[in-house]
Every structure is written in structure tokens, then in C-alpha cells.
Amino acid sequence: METKQKKTCPHCGRGKLANRARRPALMKATLFWLPIKRYSCNVCNKKSYVFGSVWEDEKKNSD
Structure with a gap:
């Protein structure tokens, strides 16, 4: 079973x-994409800084 x-x-x-923390204005203006x-x-x-999602999958064994 996977949990986030x-x-x-x-x-x-x-x-x-x-x-979430605020990003600097320069980063918002140049790297918005x-x-x-x-x-x-x-x-x-x-x-x-996190690229993508802050959530990670953690696999749990149900044995």
C-alpha cells in the first residue's frame, strides 16, 4: 500500500x-514557467526550494 x-x-x-514560503519577485518574473x-x-x-511536488510516495508492506 502506498501513502503520500x-x-x-x-x-x-x-x-x-x-x-509555502514567498518566492522573491525576480524568481517569479523570470522562472514562472x-x-x-x-x-x-x-x-x-x-x-x-522544491522542484515539482512536495508530496512523496512511501511504500508500506502489509505483510
Whole structure:
């Protein structure tokens, strides 16, 4: 069975990338066509860029 879970923070490794953060105006104006989003960690509050979706599949064994 597959479940969807938010990605872990690349800085601290403990938190999840939960909240969307604002992107700089220059990035919005020039790279609007790329699926890059900025998220903040719910533990360390550092900002990270994510290409694509923040959701990742986690496979669980039902054995």
C-alpha cells in the first residue's frame, strides 16, 4: 500500500516541508514557467526550494 507523505527538510532532516514560503519577485518574473516552489520547515523554519511536488510516495508492506 502506498501513502503520500510530505518531504523531509534537507537542512535538519527531522521536520517536514509544511508551509509555502514567498518566492522573491525576480524568481517569479523570470522562472514562472518552472514548477519550483519554496517551502519552510516546521521544525527549523529554514526555507527550501522544491522542484515539482512536495508530496512523496512511501511504500508500506502489509505483510
